[in-house]
Every structure is written in C-alpha cells, then in structure tokens.
Amino acid sequence: MTFAICKSKEILAICAIVISIVLAGSATAQTGSAIIQGTVTDQQGAVVAGATVKLSNESRGYSRTAVTSSSGAYSFSSVPPDTYQLSIEANGFKKLVQSKVSALVDKTSSFDAVLEPGAVSEVVNVSADGLESIVNTQDASLGNNFVSRQILQLPLQGRNVANLLSLQAAVTPDGSVAGGRADQANITLDGVDVNNQQNAGAFESVIRVNPDSVDEFRVTTLNPDASKGRSSGAQISLITKSGSNDFRGALYEYHRNTATTANDWFNNRAGVERPKLLRNLFGGRLGGPIVKDRLFFFYNYEGMREAKGESVVQVVPTASLGQGNIQFVDNTGQSWNVTAAQINTMTVSGLPVVDVNPLVTTLFAQAAARYPVNDDTQGDGRNSGGFRFNASTPVKQNAHTARLDWNVTQDQKHVISFRGNYQQDITGYPSFFPDTPSTNSWSHPLGMALTHTWLLNSNMTNRLSYGLTRIAFSDQGDSDAPQLTFRYIYQPSGFNRTFSRTNPTQKYYRRFHMDQGKPLVSVRYQHPFDQEYA
Structure with missing residues (x-):
C-alpha cells in the first residue's frame, strides 16, 4: 500500500514536470x-x-x-x-x-x-x-539599482520613470543597449510583462509609472542570467511601493506656463505668437496598515492637465492665384504673370488648352483671405506660400495605482500581494487649419498582478504570480483630413465637413502572464525552477 502511494506521487510529479516543460512559453523568472x-x-x-x-x-x-x-x-x-x-x-x-x-x-x-x-x-x-x-559580486551581469530616494530626487521631465532608463551605462538616447536593437528591452512591473506591444518603442511601458508609485527598479544592461532570457536587450524590473506599519503620504503639484518657454524661430519670423503652454501636474500618495503586521495598503493618484499650442504650417494659395493669375519664371530668369483671361484664350489646333474654373478661383480667393501667407519657407513663393498658426493640443491624464500586501500567517509562510493600475489619457491632435475640427486620441490601459509566495521550508520557496496587461486606445472626433486636394497649392481640410466624420477606431491588446517557480537552496546556491505563460 505504501509502495503504491509513493509510486503514484512519483508519477504525478513526473507528469507535472512534463506539463510545465511543454506549456512553458519561456523561462524568464521575472x-x-x-x-x-x-x-x-x-x-x-x-x-x-x-x-x-x-x-x-x-x-x-x-x-x-x-x-x-x-x-x-x-x-x-x-x-x-x-x-x-x-x-x-x-x-x-x-x-x-x-x-x-x-x-x-x-x-x-x-x-x-x-x-x-x-x-x-x-x-x-x-x-x-x-x-x-554598488558592486555586484554574485554574477557577471552589469546593471544598476535605483531606490525610491534616488528616483524621487532625480529631475525627470514628464515624471515617467521609464525615461531614467536611458541614463544607464551602455545606453544610447534612442534606446539601443550595448549595441542591440532599440526595441529589444524587456520591461516588467512587479514581475509582470508591461511591454508596449503596439508601439514597440525603447523603454516604453504600457502602464505609465511615476516616481511616487515606484519603490525601486533595476536595469541589467549586459550578461543577464538564464532566468531573464526574454529578449536580447536590457532587462528592466520595476517594483511598486507598498504600505507599512506607519502611515506615510505626500501631496504634490508641479506647474509650468508660457512665461518659461521660448517661441519657435519660424513663428518669430512669421510674426506668430509663441504657443500657449499651461501645464499642471498634481497628485498624492498614501500608504499604511489596515491590520498591523498583517495587511497593508498603498494608493497613488497622479493627474495632468495641459493646455498648450503647437506650431502648424500649411501650404495655401496666394492672393494673386485667387484672382486667377499664374506667376512663373522662364529659363532666362524673366518673371511672367498670366491672367485667367489670357489662359482662357490659349488654344492648340483651335482647341482651348485649359479653361480656368471660376469655382476654383473663388475657392483660392477665399483661402487667401482666410489664411494669408506669412511664411515664405513653404510653397513656390509666387502662387503658393505657407500659413503658420498655433493649433490647440490639450492633454488630460489620470493614473491610479493601488497595492495590497497580506501576511496571511505571522511566520510569513503565506504572503499574498495584489497590484492594480488604471489610467486614462486624452490627447488632442492639431487641426489642419485654425477653423477646422480636430481629433483626439483616448488611451486607457490597465494592468494587475496577483502573487502568492509560499515558504515551504527553509530550503524551498514557491512563488505563483498571475498578471494581466491591457493596451486600449481609440481615435475620436471630426476628421480634418483633406476632402479636396490641389497638389502643392492647397488642401482644404474639411471642405465637405458634413461627410468627414471619423468613425471611432478602437484597438485592444491583452497579455496574460503566469509565473511559477520554486527556488531551492543547496549550500549557498540558488537553483530556480520556473515556468512562465504569456
């Protein structure tokens, strides 16, 4: 009877190992x-x-x-x-x-x-x-760890911790690490994949992580160990803050306005005022105990409201073209001005060469009156020129981060952690002309991580984690794409505005993550057995 029970346990163990090997997408042990x-x-x-x-x-x-x-x-x-x-x-x-x-x-x-x-x-x-x-004496990997104090004190434009990754050794501004491709970095948050599968940009995570929500991160630039075989580039691990037995929190506000910005050189040349910039970034964090020594919470909210302008230049017809006149320079360098009446009298073999459409000249005249040329760096300088203006591109962002840590037992044999993220970003696109409609992009990703750590004995720890990362975005609003185009002269955006409604475009990408591992201790060496399903 004892032999049969032992034999059945051995069979179950072998089956579990075989299933893990077959199903494991990659052994990354993040x-x-x-x-x-x-x-x-x-x-x-x-x-x-x-x-x-x-x-x-x-x-x-x-x-x-x-x-x-x-x-x-x-x-x-x-x-x-x-x-x-x-x-x-x-x-x-x-x-x-x-x-x-x-x-x-x-x-x-x-x-x-x-x-x-x-x-x-x-x-x-x-x-x-x-x-x-500072000094790594345990393996051949190269990288740096940044703790919370360093993250908060380093100046960071945009307050996205991912931007700090470019400051590491062997990293170029475009995201290439030690000569590798810029899109080969792997980013995890609390052990869960948060890589942006849509844009595949360098150091770009789906979930925006701000300095007040991140407790620590590490960037391994060279020689990662076998547990991080996900990609050939940098291995980036970020950890969210957690609560403790003491209540700790902070409130913050960052403000920037037009007074601290300079105008664009082309705007100055065209006599266009500098684009407006009013940016307010605000938020707060709070962490503490729910039950002392057993259950802790942490929450962070960060929002941004940005009213700003963006310099836009479009090619428009000149006033003379609106009158039906065409100007050009011949091979000798002499300037010519041909009127609409002269063009209409031109014939070849008794047939008119071209007929100037009065509707088109009327459209050109209206455009020249509405959008006067103020930039001679665009167009041909005779029949067309540039119209430069500041387009409104407002930005609204909200990001939430929450975490719970539960010591199920006082001896730390069972610890459960949960982290959730949700953000909503609305970004306005510049309109084609000042009086035409514009569109906006709505991004609303979310993510979560659930981890159970089980201390089996002093030599074995089992860690099971489940994660979900969702990319979701859509484009909405009235389209300002040209409906009627006069190449190199004029593209009247929204000419048939009634028919230019943009159908909202929505895309979703979901990525599930499951990771299980049992690090064993033999003398003083770690032997991780790990499977990841993504």
Missing part, C-alpha cells in the same frame, strides 16, 4: 523580488553550522528565519525589496545584529558574517556600508 545569502564563520575562518539567522523588517511586519547549513551558508529567496535587519545567533558566540541590509530587486546580495566568541546575551551591532548595493 519575479521582481530579491535574494539575500551569505556564510557565517568564526574569527578563525571556520564555518559555523546550525546558527539561527533572522531577517526582519519591523515597519512591514516581515520576519523570516533560516538555519545555516553544514558549510555555514544561509539564504533567503523571494524577499520583497526593502531594507532589513539581519540577526545571527549561535551557541558560544555573541549575537550579531546587522542593520541596513538592502534587498535589491532582481539581485542576489551577499552578507557574510563573522561571529565573536561570547555569550548569546551579548550583542554586536554592525551597519552595512552599502557597498553591496
């Missing part, structure tokens, strides 16, 4: 967590086996315990990125307490400890010097 490991020795360099190692963070009620192996090694996997305290106890040695231990996203940090002989009641306090945050 967990968005950290690993802390090290070796405990005495002052003579001999390893200390059986020492109790405790990793804790009082602000978030986090505490995990491990026991050093026969080689003196310990390891904590699937650790939420944060700053921790590491305490080590062993019989015959003083208790060692190391503070400011940084767990950095997608990075293995090593903290070796040397114990001094003495009673356990005696405590030796040590503060980490932060060198581990």
Whole structure:
C-alpha cells in the first residue's frame, strides 16, 4: 500500500514536470523580488553550522528565519525589496545584529558574517556600508539599482520613470543597449510583462509609472542570467511601493506656463505668437496598515492637465492665384504673370488648352483671405506660400495605482500581494487649419498582478504570480483630413465637413502572464525552477 502511494506521487510529479516543460512559453523568472545569502564563520575562518539567522523588517511586519547549513551558508529567496535587519545567533558566540541590509530587486546580495566568541546575551551591532548595493559580486551581469530616494530626487521631465532608463551605462538616447536593437528591452512591473506591444518603442511601458508609485527598479544592461532570457536587450524590473506599519503620504503639484518657454524661430519670423503652454501636474500618495503586521495598503493618484499650442504650417494659395493669375519664371530668369483671361484664350489646333474654373478661383480667393501667407519657407513663393498658426493640443491624464500586501500567517509562510493600475489619457491632435475640427486620441490601459509566495521550508520557496496587461486606445472626433486636394497649392481640410466624420477606431491588446517557480537552496546556491505563460 505504501509502495503504491509513493509510486503514484512519483508519477504525478513526473507528469507535472512534463506539463510545465511543454506549456512553458519561456523561462524568464521575472519575479521582481530579491535574494539575500551569505556564510557565517568564526574569527578563525571556520564555518559555523546550525546558527539561527533572522531577517526582519519591523515597519512591514516581515520576519523570516533560516538555519545555516553544514558549510555555514544561509539564504533567503523571494524577499520583497526593502531594507532589513539581519540577526545571527549561535551557541558560544555573541549575537550579531546587522542593520541596513538592502534587498535589491532582481539581485542576489551577499552578507557574510563573522561571529565573536561570547555569550548569546551579548550583542554586536554592525551597519552595512552599502557597498553591496554598488558592486555586484554574485554574477557577471552589469546593471544598476535605483531606490525610491534616488528616483524621487532625480529631475525627470514628464515624471515617467521609464525615461531614467536611458541614463544607464551602455545606453544610447534612442534606446539601443550595448549595441542591440532599440526595441529589444524587456520591461516588467512587479514581475509582470508591461511591454508596449503596439508601439514597440525603447523603454516604453504600457502602464505609465511615476516616481511616487515606484519603490525601486533595476536595469541589467549586459550578461543577464538564464532566468531573464526574454529578449536580447536590457532587462528592466520595476517594483511598486507598498504600505507599512506607519502611515506615510505626500501631496504634490508641479506647474509650468508660457512665461518659461521660448517661441519657435519660424513663428518669430512669421510674426506668430509663441504657443500657449499651461501645464499642471498634481497628485498624492498614501500608504499604511489596515491590520498591523498583517495587511497593508498603498494608493497613488497622479493627474495632468495641459493646455498648450503647437506650431502648424500649411501650404495655401496666394492672393494673386485667387484672382486667377499664374506667376512663373522662364529659363532666362524673366518673371511672367498670366491672367485667367489670357489662359482662357490659349488654344492648340483651335482647341482651348485649359479653361480656368471660376469655382476654383473663388475657392483660392477665399483661402487667401482666410489664411494669408506669412511664411515664405513653404510653397513656390509666387502662387503658393505657407500659413503658420498655433493649433490647440490639450492633454488630460489620470493614473491610479493601488497595492495590497497580506501576511496571511505571522511566520510569513503565506504572503499574498495584489497590484492594480488604471489610467486614462486624452490627447488632442492639431487641426489642419485654425477653423477646422480636430481629433483626439483616448488611451486607457490597465494592468494587475496577483502573487502568492509560499515558504515551504527553509530550503524551498514557491512563488505563483498571475498578471494581466491591457493596451486600449481609440481615435475620436471630426476628421480634418483633406476632402479636396490641389497638389502643392492647397488642401482644404474639411471642405465637405458634413461627410468627414471619423468613425471611432478602437484597438485592444491583452497579455496574460503566469509565473511559477520554486527556488531551492543547496549550500549557498540558488537553483530556480520556473515556468512562465504569456
């Protein structure tokens, strides 16, 4: 009976492994967590086996315990990125307490400890010097981690954290990393794919992440390990903020107006005033406990209202062309002016060459009166010229980020985290002419991530995550596309405005993400077994 049960368990285990291998789209292990490991020795360099190692963070009620192996090694996997305290106890040695231990996203940090002989009641306090945050001694990957303080203090136009990625070493402004293609970067938020599949732009995520919602991010520019085999470019991991046992929050407002902007050179030359710019970016964040040490929340809202203008130039007919006159220069350089009456008398073999349509000349005359030429850099300078004006392109943005963290059990054996994002952006397009209708683009993506971390024992952690990222956008409004075109002379936008209504165009892209892994600890090495379905 016992043999039959064991045999059935073996069969189930083999089937599970086979199914995982068959269904796994790619083994990327983008967990968005950290690993802390090290070796405990005495002052003579001999390893200390059986020492109790405790990793804790009082602000978030986090505490995990491990026991050093026969080689003196310990390891904590699937650790939420944060700053921790590491305490080590062993019989015959003083208790060692190391503070400011940084767990950095997608990075293995090593903290070796040397114990001094003495009673356990005696405590030796040590503060980490932060060198581990700068120097990578665990693998060959190259990259940098940015923590919340750095993200908030760095100047950032547009307040999109993704723009900071271009500041890394080996990264060019167009998004190429170490000579690779600009569209080969892989971006994850809390371990979930948030790559923009529509535009495939460099460092462009579907979900806009602002500095007040991101706790930390890491960019691996070269030599990523096997767990990040998603693409050949940079591997970018972002982590949202989470709540703690203390209530923390902030309110902010950024304002910019036309007084701090300069006019376009062509606008100045044409006598057009500088485009209007009134930008208000505002928001707030709040995080704290719902149940102390057990349930935490975090919420961030950021909005932007932008009333701005954009310089637009269109080719229009001159006043002389509106009267039916055509001007040109012959091969000798002499200027000629041919009137409509002269054109109508031209014949070949007794047949008229062309007949000037009075409706067309009337249309040209109306255009010349409505849109007088003010830019001689466009058109031929005789029959057509440029009409430059400032078109209104308003922008309205709203972004919401929420997160819940639940310590299901006090011993951290079960931890559940949920993160949700929703944003709504409305961007106006410039009209073809000042008095013609315009269109706008409406973008409303959303995303979520649900993660369950299960501490099976001191040597095994199972992490199951599910994520959804949706790209959704549409174009709406009255079309200002030309309905009647006079090539190189005039394109009267909305000429048949009654028939130029744009049918709203909507597109949706959904991407599901499922990731499961069991990092095993053998001595002091991590052996991740991971499957991702996307």
